[in-house]
Amino acid sequence: MPNCKTVVPFRGTPEQQARLTQVIEAHKGQPGATMPVLQAAQEIYGYLPEEVQIMVAEGLDIPLSEVYGVASFYAQFTMNPKGKYQISVCLGTACYVKGAAAILNAVEQKLGIAPGSITPDGKFSLDSCRCVGACGLAPVMMINNDVYGRLTPDQVGPILDMYK
Amino acid sequence: MIRSHILVCTGTGCSSSDSPKIIAEFEEQLSLQGMENEAKVIKTGCFGLCALGPIVTVYPEGACYVHVTPDDVEEIVSEHIVKGRIVKRLLHRGEVDAAPAASLSDTNFYKHQRRIALRNCGVINPENIEEYIAVDGYSALGRILTEQVPPQKVINDIKASGLRGRGGAGFSTGMKWQFTHDAVSEDGIKYVCCNADEGDPGAFMDRSVLEGDPFSVIEAMTIAGYAVGSHQGYIYVRAEYPIAVQRLNHAIAQAKEYGLLGENIFESGFSFDLELRLGAGAFVCGEETALLTSIEGHRGEPRTRPPFPPNKGLGQRPTLLNNVETYANITWILNNGPEAFASVGTEKSKGTKVFALGGKITNTGLVEIPMGTTLRTVVEDIGGGVPGGKKFKAAQTGGPSGGCIPASLIDTPIDYESLGAIGSMMGSGGLIVMDEDNCMVDIAKFFLEFVVDESCGKCSPCRIGTKRLLELLTKITEGNGEPEDLDTIEELCNHIKASALCGLGQTAPNPVLSTLRHFREEYEAHVYEKRCPAGVCKALIQYIVDPSKCKGCTRCARGCPTGAISGAVRAPHIINQSKCIKCGACMDHCRFDAIYKQ
Numbered sequence: 001m002p003n004c005k006t007v008v009p010f011r012g013t014p015e016q017q018a019r020l021t022q023v024i025e026a027h028k029g030q031p032g033a034t035m036p037v038l039q040a041a042q043e044i045y046g047y048l049p050e051e052v053q054i055m056v057a058e059g060l061d062i063p064l065s066e067v068y069g070v071a072s073f074y075a076q077f078t079m080n081p082k083g084k085y086q087i088s089v090c091l092g093t094a095c096y097v098k099g100a101a102a103i104l105n106a107v108e109q110k111l112g113i114a115p116g117s118i119t120p121d122g123k124f125s126l127d128s129c130r131c132v133g134a135c136g137l138a139p140v141m142m143i144n145n146d147v148y149g150r151l152t153p154d155q156v157g158p159i160l161d162m163y164k
Numbered sequence: 165m166i167r168s169h170i171l172v173c174t175g176t177g178c179s180s181s182d183s184p185k186i187i188a189e190f191e192e193q194l195s196l197q198g199m200e201n202e203a204k205v206i207k208t209g210c211f212g213l214c215a216l217g218p219i220v221t222v223y224p225e226g227a228c229y230v231h232v233t234p235d236d237v238e239e240i241v242s243e244h245i246v247k248g249r250i251v252k253r254l255l256h257r258g259e260v261d262a263a264p265a266a267s268l269s270d271t272n273f274y275k276h277q278r279r280i281a282l283r284n285c286g287v288i289n290p291e292n293i294e295e296y297i298a299v300d301g302y303s304a305l306g307r308i309l310t311e312q313v314p315p316q317k318v319i320n321d322i323k324a325s326g327l328r329g330r331g332g333a334g335f336s337t338g339m340k341w342q343f344t345h346d347a348v349s350e351d352g353i354k355y356v357c358c359n360a361d362e363g364d365p366g367a368f369m370d371r372s373v374l375e376g377d378p379f380s381v382i383e384a385m386t387i388a389g390y391a392v393g394s395h396q397g398y399i400y401v402r403a404e405y406p407i408a409v410q411r412l413n414h415a416i417a418q419a420k421e422y423g424l425l426g427e428n429i430f431e432s433g434f435s436f437d438l439e440l441r442l443g444a445g446a447f448v449c450g451e452e453t454a455l456l457t458s459i460e461g462h463r464g465e466p467r468t469r470p471p472f473p474p475n476k477g478l479g480q481r482p483t484l485l486n487n488v489e490t491y492a493n494i495t496w497i498l499n500n501g502p503e504a505f506a507s508v509g510t511e512k513s514k515g516t517k518v519f520a521l522g523g524k525i526t527n528t529g530l531v532e533i534p535m536g537t538t539l540r541t542v543v544e545d546i547g548g549g550v551p552g553g554k555k556f557k558a559a560q561t562g563g564p565s566g567g568c569i570p571a572s573l574i575d576t577p578i579d580y581e582s583l584g585a586i587g588s589m590m591g592s593g594g595l596i597v598m599d600e601d602n603c604m605v606d607i608a609k610f611f612l613e614f615v616v617d618e619s620c621g622k623c624s625p626c627r628i629g630t631k632r633l634l635e636l637l638t639k640i641t642e643g644n645g646e647p648e649d650l651d652t653i654e655e656l657c658n659h660i661k662a663s664a665l666c667g668l669g670q671t672a673p674n675p676v677l678s679t680l681r682h683f684r685e686e687y688e689a690h691v692y693e694k695r696c697p698a699g700v701c702k703a704l705i706q707y708i709v710d711p712s713k714c715k716g717c718t719r720c721a722r723g724c725p726t727g728a729i730s731g732a733v734r735a736p737h738i739i740n741q742s743k744c745i746k747c748g749a750c751m752d753h754c755r756f757d758a759i760y761k762q
Contacts, residue, residue, distance in 0.1 A: 031479065032441070032461035039403070039442060066462075073463040073620070075445030076403055092365030093563065093596045094522030096610055105747070109725070130447070130614070133368040133405060135522040136177045136214025136529055147180035153752070 010051045016044050017055070024059035033060055034070050038077060047081045075130075083118045083125030085163045088142045092131030095139040099153075103139050104128060106156040124163070168203040168245055171221040173286060175210035175375050176368070176407055177529075178217040182234065186218055189237040194245070203245045209376015211286035212530040213273060216256060221286075228271075229254040273527050276546050278508060278534045280516045281330075281492040285376030285530075290411050293418040296379040302424055304498040305383050308390060309432040318391040319345060322494070325502035326514030331359055331450070331487035332562065332591045333667065334513075334580040340484060343474035344392040347482035354394035355483040356385050356436075358491060359455055360401035360408070363447040364563035365614065367594030369518040370488035372530050374401065374408035377492065378415040382438060384494035386425060389436040392484050396437055400455050403442040412440055447564075447618035450592075451666045452485050454620070465622045466666035487592070489518055509535030513579035523560075523596040526551045536577045539569055543597060554599040558682070562591025564611045564618075565671035567678025568604065587678040589671070603700035604683040605690055609637040611675035619669070626669030629660040633676060641701040645691035654680065699761040702746045706762055711736035713758035723753035 023040040027033035037060060041052050048071050057064040071077045089104040108114060111124050118125040134140050137149025141156075148159055172178075172187050187205055194200045211219050216230035220240070227250045229240065236254060243249045256271060269275070279285075288295040296302070308318060323338025344354065358381060362370040374381065385397045401409055416438055419425035427435045441459050448454045449464040456478045458464035477483025493515060497505045506514050513535035519542065522528050526548030533542060539559055543549065550556050558568040561578075567588035569576060576582050580590050598607065612634045621627045636653050639645055657673035664670045680687060689695045696704040709720075709729075716734040721727075728744045731737030739750065739759075751759045 032459055034461035035444060035458070036442070039444065069463050070461070073446060074443075077444060093560065093594065093610070094366040094520075094528070096365075097523045097596060097598055097602055097607070102748070129404075130363065130445075131365040131367070131404075133176045133362075133371045134180045134214075135366055135368055135520060136217065137180060138522065138528070140180075149180055153749075 010049050012045060012051060019044050020052070020055060021059065024056065028060060034062065034067065035074075038067070038071055042077060047078050049079060080116075080118065080125075081122075083123055085124050085143050086127070087124055087160075088127045088129040088132075089115075090130070090132050090134075090138070090140045090142070091128045092135065092138075094131075094135035098138040100139040102153045103141060103151050103156060106153040107141070107160070110157055110160055124160075166202060166204045167224075169223045170203055170205045170240075170245075171208045171223065171286070172205060173209070173211050173217060173219045174207040174407070175214070175217075175372055176405070177210070177214035178219060179407065181218050183218040185234045186220065186232055186237060189234045190241065193237050193241040197241055197246055199241065199245050203241075206289050207291065208287065209285040209290050210282075210372040210530055212277075212282070212372075212532075213256070213527065214529040215527055216529075219256075225250060226269075227251075228256045230256045272545055272548070273529075273531075276537065276541055277532050278516050279532050280496050280505070280508070281373060281489050281518050282376070282530070282532045283496065284380060285372060288377065290376050290378055291414055293379060293415070293422055293424075296377070300499055301379055301495075302383055304495040305387055305390075305424070306430055308387060308498070309430040309434055312432070315345060315391045315393065318387065318498070321498060321502045322391075323502075325493075325497045325505040326509075326512075327490065327493055327497065327505065328513065328580065329487060330489035330493075330517065330592070332565065332589065334590060337486060337490055340474060340486070341388065341391055343472070344394075344482050344484040347475050349481050351481075353396070353479075353481050354392055355478045355481060356389045356392065356394045356397040357456070357459070357478065357483055357485045358385055358397070358399040359450065359452070359485055359487045360399055360405075361443045361450045361455060362402060362405075362488075362592065363450045363618075364565075364592050364594050366522050366596050367520045367563060367592050369520050369530065369593040371402075371405050371408050373488050373492045373518075374405070375411055378408075378411050379419065380495055381488055381491045382412075382415055382419055382425065384491035385438060386429065386436045387494060387498070388484055388486070388491070390434055392482075394484065395435050396439075398439055398441050398459055398478070400441045400443055400449070400459055403444055409440065409442065416440070446620070447614070448620045448666070448668050451668050454666065455485070456483060463620070465620045466668070468665060489593070510577065510579045512581055517578065517590065517593060519561075519593045519595040521547050521595050521597070524550050524554065524599040524602070525597040533578065535579045538575050538577050540574045542578065542595065543574065547597065550597065550599045552599075554601065556597065557600050557602060558598045558604065560588075560596045560598065560607070560675075561594065562589040562671075562674070563594045564614050565589060565668065565674055566591045566594075567674045568598075568607070568682060570682040573682075587674070587681055589674070601698055601700070603641075603696055603698035604679040604686050605637065605641055605696075606698075606700045608676045608679045609634065609641055612637060612672070615668070615672040619672075623663075623665035623669060625660045625664040626666075626672060629656060629664070630669075630672050632656060633660070633673065637676070640687065640690050641696075642703045643690070643694045643701075645687075647691060650680070650684075650687060650691065705746060706741060707739055707744060707746065707748070707750060707759055708762060709737050709739055710758045710760060713756050715756055715758070717755070719753045719755065720750035720759065723749045725749060 053067045057067045115128045190205045220229045220232045319341045327337040328334040449458045454464040454466040473483040518532045619626045714736040721729040728740045
């Protein structure tokens with residue numbers, strides 16, 4: 001399972017912690033606060049390592065097990081840091097029947113990493129995702145917020161080269 | 165004076181293909197050519213023709229330009245806006261008559277559609293509440309609150325319309341409202357929730373409604389609050405839909421500013437507040453009890469029903485939960501009368517249904533059809549058929565919970581009962597078309613992989629059963645299938661259907677059962693002949709060079725990642741099957757069509 005404890009050391013800054021504390025204070029005591037707080041925490045830190053989960057649990061005064069339970073349940077939350085460029089290849093049905101598997105394959109070959117992992121230089125991380133909703137453009141790949149549609153495996157290399 | 169309106173689609177599809185740049189370019193060109201006071205650029209939601217995006221429509225002519233690039237903008241402004249001459253080369257062409265269609269409603273794509281839920285999508289600016297008000301927005305809520313229409317009368321209208329839940333299961337919306345209305349809350353608190361956790365891969369109907377017409381959902385939820393006696397609503401929307409989230413937030417803020425949401429709406433004494441909750445990528449949260457558990461901030465696991473949410477939902481209080489498209493129909497029904505709605509569709513399925521057309525079809529996009537329209541009309545007329553001269557093989561509806569409709573049943577009318585009878589289901593509205601190049605065993609395996617990935621793990625039939633099913637299918641696609649496997653698969657499917665906890669688990673075997681039912685010979689070819697008729701399952705195919713067509717150009721050998729191809733220059737090449745990893749690169753590289761699969 002890729003979503004397990006990371007080996008990358010935690011490098012949170014006091015400034016990040018101050019922002020998280022602010023978010024926690026704003027949500028404390030409200031019903032259903034865990035998810036919005038974790039979503040904000042992931043935006044601040046980029047991922048949810050154990051250290052951040054402990055801060056959330058202590059801040060909201062709920063068991064760490066519950067925070068971990070929520071963080072590990074949803075696909076959006078990640079306990080591993082992401083690359084500078086986050087690649088997600090859509091494997092929704094519309095993309096799949098139009099050959100998304102070959103696109104994913106081409107990215108894997110080009111970068112030498114499997115979905116759910118990151119290149120050693122921290123530049124690219126690769127994930128597959130379920131439908132970005134641009135089915136009219138299938139097959140689709142996203143790099144950070146840029147969407148590339150109507151892809152063929154040949155185009156993958158040149159596109160990735162633009163992100164060096 | 166503004167005499168031209170330039171409507172640019174800013175849905176997710178068109179935004180991905182540069183519509184924000186096109187808008188900026190229009191604004192620049194209009195001011196460069198001194199037309200900024202005569203033409204106005206308006207951002208709209210989805211027109212539906214996503215395959216041809218980005219789409220720009222210019223009114224009053226109604227000229228619909230497709231595949232517009234920022235470079236085309238200058239010409240549109242100088243020719244169309246300045247000189248009044250339509251730029252013919254960019255017009256959308258009707259598929260049948262091949263002549264440029266000046267107006268959208270003349271095209272085959274729109275002719276067979278009936279837009280009720282999508283009535284405002286692509287027509288109004290979703291970020292401007294005044295445009296919504298100008299198309300009868302808030303007239304239903306205004307009338308109900310100022311004339312103090314009894315809540316029961318509102319519920320009766322919804323019942324009389326025959327509207328059924330558009331999330332897939334098709335339960336009567338009016339009855340749901342009635343149950344929530346009748347339920348007693350100990351502390352008087354009830355909730356109205358909207359399911360916008362559209363997780364079915366290949367479906368984007370709800371996203372398009374939220375992006376193109378967010379106010380219709382907000383108004384409908386406010387009416388629902390009045391009808392069932394609730395003052396607080398939640399919209400549970402996928403975080404993967406950033407544009408929808410942003411427009412909803414904007415729309416909620418605007419509605420509050422205009423006194424149409426919040427305290428004392430229309431000075432009637434009725435108050436209703438609305439909040440967004442972002443989903444975090446869990447398919448199971450589309451199931452109603454799981455969704456409510458997720459809003460409460462927990463792992464989104466479903467629970468047993470009854471009690472149903474209208475009696476015990478969010479925080480154990482009576483909760484009304486409807487899907488986005490269901491809400492999008494509400495104000496139309498109240499403005500036009502339940503009879504008008506009930507006159508569209510079939511005897512048991514009233515109104516229209518929105519489908520996201522995808523896969524191997526010419527016009528991928530969003531369509532809204534009257535219930536009872538046949539699959540043939542949708543695929544051949546509206547969808548423009550299968551591209552590349554390939555043969556239509558099957559359509560898949562209902563996503564991981566639905567099934568396949570084979571080509572032999574293409575005249576099936578699309579309504580809840582007819583689709584159920586042939587082993588598929590209406591589902592939330594994904595409609596994926598497959599051609600002869602798609603292997604049905606592989607498709608069944610694809611959906612099972614999805615379910616195995618997304619199963620929450622609470623009940624064992626789903627957690628373990630679907631995993632075992634996937635193992636059996638994998639075995640078959642790898643060429644190791646045995647005759648008794650097919651019976652085991654069927655038996656296991658029936659057990660999962662009967663014993664899983666929630667709707668996701670109970671319907672998870674459907675893609676397998678329906679492909680087994682309609683394409684059994686394809687499963688048998690994999691098992692008995694170790695052959696994949698569509699040429700998809702890698703273990704069962706070989707790439708072969710046709711010596712009579714091969715010119716010996718060496719392109720394939722240079723493109724092969726494993727060095728499996730050998731041969732002298734200008735002599736036919738040979739693929740070493742033991743080295744071949746079946747990636748298909750050789751076939752892509754060959755310019756003489758000399759490599760084939762068998």
